[in-house]
Amino acid sequence: SSSTTPIKxxxxxxxxxxxxxxxxxxxxxxxxxVAIDWDEHYVSTEVDPRTNSFLTWESLQSVLDNKxxxxxxxxxxxxxxxxxxxxxxxxxxxxxxxxxxxxxxxxYKTRYDDVDLITIRENTEGEYSGLEHQVVKGVVESxxxxxxxxxxxxxxxxxxxxxxxxxxxVSAIHKANIMQKTDGLFLQCCDEVAEKYPExxxxxxxxxxxxxxxxxxxxxxxxxxxxNLYGDIISDLCAGLVGGLxxxxxxxxxxxxxxxxEAVHGSAPDIAGKNLxxxxxxxxxxxxxxxxxxxxxxxxxxxxxIINTIAEGKYRTADLGxxxxxxxxxxxxxxxx
Amino acid sequence: SSSTTPIKxxxxxxxxxxxxxxxxxxxxxxxxxVAIDWDEHYVSTEVDPRTNSFLTWESLQSVLDNKxxxxxxxxxxxxxxxxxxxxxxxxxxxxxxxxxxxxxxxxYKTRYDDVDLITIRENTEGEYSGLEHQVVKGVVESxxxxxxxxxxxxxxxxxxxxxxxxxxxVSAIHKANIMQKTDGLFLQCCDEVAEKYPExxxxxxxxxxxxxxxxxxxxxxxxxxxxNLYGDIISDLCAGLVGGLxxxxxxxxxxxxxxxxEAVHGSAPDIAGKNLxxxxxxxxxxxxxxxxxxxxxxxxxxxxxIINTIAEGKYRTADLGxxxxxxxxxxxxxxxx
Ligand SMILES: CC(C)[C@H](C(=O)O)[C@@H](O)C(=O)O
Ligand SMILES: CC(C)[C@H](C(=O)O)[C@@H](O)C(=O)O
Numbered sequence: 001s002s003s004t005t006p007i008k009x010x011x012x013x014x015x016x017x018x019x020x021x022x023x024x025x026x027x028x029x030x031x032x033x034v035a036i037d038w039d040e041h042y043v044s045t046e047v048d049p050r051t052n053s054f055l056t057w058e059s060l061q062s063v064l065d066n067k068x069x070x071x072x073x074x075x076x077x078x079x080x081x082x083x084x085x086x087x088x089x090x091x092x093x094x095x096x097x098x099x100x101x102x103x104x105x106x107x108y109k110t111r112y113d114d115v116d117l118i119t120i121r122e123n124t125e126g127e128y129s130g131l132e133h134q135v136v137k138g139v140v141e142s143x144x145x146x147x148x149x150x151x152x153x154x155x156x157x158x159x160x161x162x163x164x165x166x167x168x169x170v171s172a173i174h175k176a177n178i179m180q181k182t183d184g185l186f187l188q189c190c191d192e193v194a195e196k197y198p199e200x201x202x203x204x205x206x207x208x209x210x211x212x213x214x215x216x217x218x219x220x221x222x223x224x225x226x227x228n229l230y231g232d233i234i235s236d237l238c239a240g241l242v243g244g245l246x247x248x249x250x251x252x253x254x255x256x257x258x259x260x261x262e263a264v265h266g267s268a269p270d271i272a273g274k275n276l277x278x279x280x281x282x283x284x285x286x287x288x289x290x291x292x293x294x295x296x297x298x299x300x301x302x303x304x305x306i307i308n309t310i311a312e313g314k315y316r317t318a319d320l321g322x323x324x325x326x327x328x329x330x331x332x333x334x335x336x337x
Numbered sequence: 338s339s340s341t342t343p344i345k346x347x348x349x350x351x352x353x354x355x356x357x358x359x360x361x362x363x364x365x366x367x368x369x370x371v372a373i374d375w376d377e378h379y380v381s382t383e384v385d386p387r388t389n390s391f392l393t394w395e396s397l398q399s400v401l402d403n404k405x406x407x408x409x410x411x412x413x414x415x416x417x418x419x420x421x422x423x424x425x426x427x428x429x430x431x432x433x434x435x436x437x438x439x440x441x442x443x444x445y446k447t448r449y450d451d452v453d454l455i456t457i458r459e460n461t462e463g464e465y466s467g468l469e470h471q472v473v474k475g476v477v478e479s480x481x482x483x484x485x486x487x488x489x490x491x492x493x494x495x496x497x498x499x500x501x502x503x504x505x506x507v508s509a510i511h512k513a514n515i516m517q518k519t520d521g522l523f524l525q526c527c528d529e530v531a532e533k534y535p536e537x538x539x540x541x542x543x544x545x546x547x548x549x550x551x552x553x554x555x556x557x558x559x560x561x562x563x564x565n566l567y568g569d570i571i572s573d574l575c576a577g578l579v580g581g582l583x584x585x586x587x588x589x590x591x592x593x594x595x596x597x598x599e600a601v602h603g604s605a606p607d608i609a610g611k612n613l614x615x616x617x618x619x620x621x622x623x624x625x626x627x628x629x630x631x632x633x634x635x636x637x638x639x640x641x642x643i644i645n646t647i648a649e650g651k652y653r654t655a656d657l658g659x660x661x662x663x664x665x666x667x668x669x670x671x672x673x674x
Contacts, residue, residue: 076514084514110553111448127481132518138485142519144464148475175566177413177421181469182479208573215552215577216447229512233570236545240552 006037007293010062010260012089014072015044016267017277022072024279024330025286028305031334034290034298039066045075045085045267054085060092069260070289072282073267083130086262090123095252095260096150097157098123098231099288102238102248107311108320112241118223119238120161121231122154122186123252128228146182146227151189157253158190158225159197169201170194173210173226173234186227211237235264246319249284251292259292261285275325278317280306283333305336343374344630347399347597349426351409352381353604354614359409361616361667362623365642368671371627371635376403382412382422382604392422397429406597407626409619410604420467423599427460432589432597433487434494435460435568436625439575439585444648445657449578454551455560456575457498458568459491459523460589465565483519483564488526494590495527495562496534506538507531510547510563510571523564548574572601583656586621588629596629598622612662615654617643620670642673 013022022040029036041059042048048056063069076084089095098121104114131143155172162170172190176183187204194202205213207230213220214234218241224234239248245265252260263281271277283306290299309315315332316322324332350359359377366373378396379385385393400406413421426432435458441451468480492509499507509527513520524541531539542550544567550557551571555578561571576585582602589597600618608614620643627636646652652669653659661669 087515127512128515132516134518135482138522140483140518140522142481142483142516144479144481145472146477146479175464175569178424178465178566179469179479181471181477185475185477208569211548211570211574212577212581215574216581229515232512232545233548237548237552237574240549244549244553 004035006035007068008037008039008066009289010059010066010069011038011040012043012059012069012071012074013040014267015046015075016073016269016272018072018074018267020273020275020277020326021263021279021282022070024326025070025282027330028283028302028333028337029286032298032302032305032337034295034302043074043085043089055088060089063093063258063260067256067258068289068293070282070286071260071262073263073265075267075269087128089260090252093252093254093258093260095123095254095258097121097154097253098235098250099161099253100235100238100248100250100264101288102235102242104242105247105310106307107313108243108247110241110243112218115218115238115241117218117221117238118161118165118167119231119235120154120158120223120225121235122150122226122228123231124228125150126228144179144182144229146185148185148189151186151227152193155190155193155225158223159193159200162200162223163197167200167223169203169222171210171221171224172202172204173207173224173230174204175207175230177206183227190225207234210234214238214241243320245281246278247280247284249281249288251285251288259289261289261292275327276318277326278319279326279330280310301337302333305333308336309333341372343372344405345374345376345403346626347396347403347406348375348377349380349396349406349408349411350377351604352383352412353410353606353609355409355411355604357610357612357614357663358600358616358619359407361663362407362619364667365620365639365670365674366623369635369639369642369674371632371639380411380422380426392425397426400430400595400597404593404595405626405630407619407623408597408599410600410602412604412606424465426597427589430589430591430595430597432460432591432595434458434491434590435572435587436498436590437572437575437585437587437601438625439572439579441579442584442647443644444650445580445584447578447580449555452555452575452578454555454558454575455498455502455504456568456572457491457495457560457562458572459487459563459565460568461565462487463565481516481519481566483522485522485526488523488564489530492527492530492562495560496530496537499537499560500534504537504560506540506559508547508558508561509539509541510544510561510567511541512544512567514543520564527562544571547571551575551578580657582618583615584617584621586618586625588622588625596626598626598629612664613655614663615656616663616667617647638674642670645673646670
């Protein structure tokens with residue numbers, strides 16, 4: 001409430017539609033009387049003319065200082081020779097776990113009802129090592145790295161998450177029948193951690209089978225923990241079950257209690273600046289940030305206002321079949337508060 | 338028909354339920370008067386006491402000689418130190434493309450209608466290189482290999498398949514925003530081949546986005562071509578859309594016109610020998626084998642009999658919610674011929 005000292009939080013609006021949806025979050029947070037003092041930084045795939053860089057040291061330091069932040073989409077150009085800023089942030093800030101809840105939004109119908117999944121993705125290594133090499137012309141290799149350190153901490157995080165969020169089961173997703181050493185190490189870490197949580201059901205599921213079962217019956221799963229690339233794939237699949245990345249939040253977890261919430265959809269350059277973007281994923285990511293800050297009352301208020309606005313159906317952006325602008329949709333959420 | 342010289346085809350019944358479902362195929366083929374002379378070989382994850390081996394040279398040679406075969410499931414034990422026989426066959430026989438059609442079966446309802454997808458998977462390299470290495474204790478690496486040779490031939494196969502099967506579009510699935518060199522080479526090969534097929538629409542889709550779109554709207558896709566691991570994942574996802582691996586066939590394509598059709602589901606040891614297995618995937622794989630042999634009339638007869646039996650719903654195995662045994666279901670198909 002307005003009587004408490006505001007909490008400083010970093011804000012990276014990002015590329016494309018990023019600034020518009022970030023504006024929506026600011027408005028909704030203000031309307032909900034959330035005492036956040038946004039420390040806004042320009043981080044973009046386009047070089048900032050003022051600093052002549054994509055990402056400044058000050059921007060990284062802001063997250064390290066504030067320990068909490070919210071991030072919009074940043075474009076990842078294919079084959080442009082520089083690394084995705086999304087990944088740079090994850091690596092530089094040592095954001096080791098990416099938590100993506102996927103749940104059916106009441107009132108927004110898809111083929112699936114009552115989806116309620118949490119994917120927890122290792123966020124720093126695996127196929128994302130950046131190690132690639134042309135052996136000879138026409139023969140190239142990429143190196144996937146799995147470490148005990150990164151596997152243990154994401155496994156620990158997943159089981160702790162399950163326990164503290166009243167979840168019943170953790171499924172470790174892998175392809176250890178093919179990658180016996182790398183995925184084998186990942187599983188071994190999950191096995192070790194699982195032993196410390198006898199009250200949480202634990203299973204190991206091969207990724208191909210997991211995908212088949214997810215589309216057949218997502219209720220078979222609860223919390224899923226996995227190496228980086230599988231997490232990338234499965235979290236998008238799960239998002240698809242409930243309507244897509246425009247509706248699903250995420251939060252990156254780092255050491256020392258750092259949390260950077262993130263909308264993981266694209267920057268949608270085609271509709272950027274047109275007041276057409278759906279801010280839901282960034283808003284729900286903002287809600288995850290508030291829960292991380294233990295501002296639970298305001299988190300739930302905002303969450304309900306978003307859900308109710310979508311469920312009511314009167315104000316929806318074009319991607320959800322409506323005709324509302326970003327600002328109209330945002331105002332409707334504020335009115336629901 | 339019975340007046341033609343029988344065509345010799347290799348049969349690997351495989352592990353678990355393999356022998357039972359292979360028996361079903363033999364019966365249906367006989368009932369349909371298909372002139373196949375099965376050259377049956379014992380290839381199994383259990384060592385053959387007669388030869389003291391899993392896989393003999395004679396079994397491999399049989400496929401090379403006959404150039405056509407049908408394969409049941411073989412178990413892939415995790416962490417048993419020996420490589421999956423499924424993969425050994427693909428590598429030793431140089432089966433470079435794995436074709437998996439996924440289509441809605443009339444009369445078998447899932448959440449999706451009118452699915453009609455073809456996944457074409459590179460079958461010899463990628464994450465399946467078998468190259469893994471412990472760098473130091475707690476740090477392991479797996480090496481993914483992509484070659485121009487393997488990428489070109491699977492891309493060629495995919496576009497030729499699209500053209501000869503009246504398909505409109507080929508989507509190349511990748512993660513070149515992360516693996517710029519390996520997946521980049523794969524895409525470059527697809528680009529090159531695509532140029533030779535101006536009549537076929539061509540697009541590149543990042544694997545995470547592809548999975549999201551497949552569960553939201555599979556009709557966006559037609560033929561999908563991709564590196565090995567993505568093919569493993571996406572083909573299972575697609576199978577899930579239409580009911581699972583028990584209902585979807587596959588065929589492995591090699592050099593010199595070799596084709597080894599394959600049921601890619603598991604060996605289901607829990608129900609093995611109990612006359613409960615669903616032979617549909619192996620039967621439909623047999624149909625793919627017949628089409629490969631240009632025995633189109635009999636292929637369509639058998640295909641219709643399978644589809645009609647399932648659609649009628651009177652005889653279904655337990656996995657499809659029925660109470661029929663394998664032999665009852667098989668007899669029902671024969672009666673439909
Ligand atoms: C944009 C891309 C590099 C990124 C990833 O692969 O992790 C995205 O898909 C995500 O999931 O955040
Ligand atoms: C059993 C396993 C090794 C195999 C694979 O990963 O290719 C299977 O999933 C398949 O798709 O045929």
